[in-house]
Amino acid sequence: MIRVVDVHKSFGGQQVLKGVNLNFTTGKITTIVGTSGCGKTVLLKHLNALLLPDRGEIFVDDIDITKLRQKELYAMRGRFGVLFQGAALLDSMTIFDNVAFPLREKTRMSEPEMRKKVEDRLDQVGLEGMGYKYPAELSGGMKKRAGLARALVMDPEIVLFDEPTTGLDPVLATGIHQLIARTQQAFGFTGVVVSHTIPQVFEISDYVAILADGVIEEAKPTKEFQASQNPVVQQFIKGEIEGPIRVL
Amino acid sequence: MLSLLTHTGRFTLRQLSEMGRMFLFLLSAIFLAFRPPAKIRLIIHHIKTIGVDSLSVVLLSGFFTGMVMGFQGYYSLRKFNAESWLGSAAALGLLRELGPVLSAFMVTGRTGSAMAAELGTMRATEQIDALYSMAINPIKYLVSPRIIASLIAMPLLTAIFDVVGIYGAYLVGVGLLGVSSGSYFSGMESSVVFNDVYSGFMKSLSFGLIITWVCCYKGFHAPPMATGVSQATTESVVLSFVLILVWDYFLTSVML
Ligand SMILES: Nc1ncnc2c1ncn2[C@@H]1O[C@H](COP(=O)(O)OP(=O)(O)OP(=O)(O)O)[C@@H](O)[C@H]1O
Numbered sequence: 406m407i408r409v410v411d412v413h414k415s416f417g418g419q420q421v422l423k424g425v426n427l428n429f430t431t432g433k434i435t436t437i438v439g440t441s442g443c444g445k446t447v448l449l450k451h452l453n454a455l456l457l458p459d460r461g462e463i464f465v466d467d468i469d470i471t472k473l474r475q476k477e478l479y480a481m482r483g484r485f486g487v488l489f490q491g492a493a494l495l496d497s498m499t500i501f502d503n504v505a506f507p508l509r510e511k512t513r514m515s516e517p518e519m520r521k522k523v524e525d526r527l528d529q530v531g532l533e534g535m536g537y538k539y540p541a542e543l544s545g546g547m548k549k550r551a552g553l554a555r556a557l558v559m560d561p562e563i564v565l566f567d568e569p570t571t572g573l574d575p576v577l578a579t580g581i582h583q584l585i586a587r588t589q590q591a592f593g594f595t596g597v598v599v600s601h602t603i604p605q606v607f608e609i610s611d612y613v614a615i616l617a618d619g620v621i622e623e624a625k626p627t628k629e630f631q632a633s634q635n636p637v638v639q640q641f642i643k644g645e646i647e648g649p650i651r652v653l
Numbered sequence: 654m655l656s657l658l659t660h661t662g663r664f665t666l667r668q669l670s671e672m673g674r675m676f677l678f679l680l681s682a683i684f685l686a687f688r689p690p691a692k693i694r695l696i697i698h699h700i701k702t703i704g705v706d707s708l709s710v711v712l713l714s715g716f717f718t719g720m721v722m723g724f725q726g727y728y729s730l731r732k733f734n735a736e737s738w739l740g741s742a743a744a745l746g747l748l749r750e751l752g753p754v755l756s757a758f759m760v761t762g763r764t765g766s767a768m769a770a771e772l773g774t775m776r777a778t779e780q781i782d783a784l785y786s787m788a789i790n791p792i793k794y795l796v797s798p799r800i801i802a803s804l805i806a807m808p809l810l811t812a813i814f815d816v817v818g819i820y821g822a823y824l825v826g827v828g829l830l831g832v833s834s835g836s837y838f839s840g841m842e843s844s845v846v847f848n849d850v851y852s853g854f855m856k857s858l859s860f861g862l863i864i865t866w867v868c869c870y871k872g873f874h875a876p877p878m879a880t881g882v883s884q885a886t887t888e889s890v891v892l893s894f895v896l897i898l899v900w901d902y903f904l905t906s907v908m909l
Pocket residue numbers: 416417421439440441442443444445446447448490
């Protein structure tokens with residue numbers, strides 16, 4: 406269980422998170438939606454303490470990660486897999502080495518075993534035979550998938566996905582959603598997905614939360630969320646110009 | 654008046670805290686360098702990049718510096734009828750001063766700026782965040798190996814600069830201006846003592862540290878955008894140059 410309690414975060418004078426409260430249930434997938442620039446990535450980066458809140462607490466299994474010492478913090482981060490919005494592959498090494506990187510650095514896995522695991526992961530995201538390429542030689546969607554393979558390669562307990570399907574074609578997006586659902590069922594990780602691919606992402610989500618104006622406007626099991634009468638939720642799901650969310 | 658005072662105060666505080674952060678950055682990089690596992694492969698890789706990147710500019714600048722020293726040394730020494738001391742003058746100048754400082758400048762321009770740009774880009778494209786999120790300390794992974802590599806590569810490059818420079822001065826002095834070859838080398842042999850070589854070595858070692866420290870720090874903390882990276886690169890080169898000269902003065906005065 407991850408609990409976000411009253412988290413505030415500002416950059417310069419700009420208040421991005423204004424008291425976020427949200428729980429993530431262990432072994433379930435929670436999707437966070439919200440308008441572009443509302444602070445979803447910022448919230449996600451708080452969950453493994455890449456960013457620290459100005460005020461508030463974040464509990465992972467009742468440990469307040471905002472107060473951890475360096476060593477404990479690294480151990481805690483080892484439980485997470487992260488897919489960054491821009492994939493964040495290390496561009497000095499090939500795709501294969503990128504996916505193998507956490508295994509090489511953090512485990513004592515033998516070379517053939519590791520090779521097999523990395524190739525399996527690359528196959529799963531549809532990048533078979535692409536391992537020899539460098540990140541700069543891949544399309545945006547391919548980078549995203551390589552990032553996904555890297556996020557899952559350590560079989561983490563908790564996985565953070567920042568827009569796993571943005572920039573992918575609809576067929577591939579469905580494929581990635583299925584991959585997330587399948588691996589989630591196989592390994593039982595706690596998933597946090599930030600996504601704009603609505604409504605398809607709802608099919609793999611157990612819970613949905615909407616971030617608006619720096620707070621969680623609504624957080625519910627997926628079915629109830631979709632049926633919610635909250636005007637913010639309705640406007641967002643339908644993508645309407647008129648409503649409480651101000652655009653442009 | 655008051656606003657000027659607060660302004661100065663704030664500026665001073667900012668500079669001081671920046672210096673503190675830089676120092677802590679260096680300490681943690683050195684501390685982590687000694688913590689296992691040692692990144693031997695990365696260190697070798699960086700020695701190779703620093704060496705290969707900078708070798709050609711070091712060779713070229715060493716050679717021309719030596720040739721200029723041949724001319725200038727000859728010109729001044731002839732006023733005292735002491736042309737035969739050209740070898741000793743060139744060697745002392747190169748070993749103690751010009752070799753370490755100029756090759757450090759070359760390495761800053763060639764490799765230091767590239768380090769700052771590379772780390773700055775890694776910051777901007779979240780690669781440093783990605784390392785953190787994989788529970789890998791980016792200072793240990795990115796900075797410590799570069800620091801060790803520069804401590805090894807910098808003295809070697811300086812030595813190459815010195816040798817090439819001495820031959821450059823030889824070429825001009827003996828080949829062009831007619832100083833006798835025997836006196837060029839025997840003068841050098843009789844006047845260069847161990848301390849000259851040692852002080853040059855210590856200088857090149859500390860310049861190597863300064864360059865990687867400053868350039869990695871600036872790149873590591875670059876604002877995550879293109880202008881941030883370019884600004885960090887410029888700042889790292891300028892700051893390295895200044896620190897090299899200041900530290901050089903300090904070392905020279907201590908080790909003379
Ligand atoms: N490191 C930072 N420094 C300053 N401001 C930042 C930083 N990171 C994020 N912000 C600001 O915080 C706000 C939220 O950014 P964030 O990246 O979380 O948006 P997002 O909800 O993920 O949007 P998108 O859906 O487009 O990815 C933005 O206005 C951004 O300018």
